[in-house]
Amino acid sequence: MDSKLVKEAAAAITQLRDEKEALQQEYDRLDQSIKLAFVLFKQGNVSAENLESLFHTLSKKSMPELEVMEKAAEFQNDSDLLSFGSISDRPELDSLDPLTRLLVEDI
Numbered sequence: 001m002d003s004k005l006v007k008e009a010a011a012a013i014t015q016l017r018d019e020k021e022a023l024q025q026e027y028d029r030l031d032q033s034i035k036l037a038f039v040l041f042k043q044g045n046v047s048a049e050n051l052e053s054l055f056h057t058l059s060k061k062s063m064p065e066l067e068v069m070e071k072a073a074e075f076q077n078d079s080d081l082l083s084f085g086s087i088s089d090r091p092e093l094d095s096l097d098p099l100t101r102l103l104v105e106d107i
Helices: 001-042 047-059 065-080 099-103
Strands: none
Touching: 001 047, 001 065
């Protein structure tokens, strides 16, 4: 075979392998998102009406974020004291009681 043809074939094979790996990672991430959404649904953390929007939210997360959320769901299943929350954009209000926070938030 012509060496030029061999180089082109090797480059094409390398490109296809890289594309396959990228698609496999994307598939694994989406599969993890689906599994996590259904785990949260089965635990009662998400209603059936919100399941689709949760999946869309989770599908935008990275694999490390999904792994952290999966661990949190696992810990929550083991303990009733833990629950999912959200990160505040105004952490200085987090230490206030709910009524005071409601009054101060509008300022």
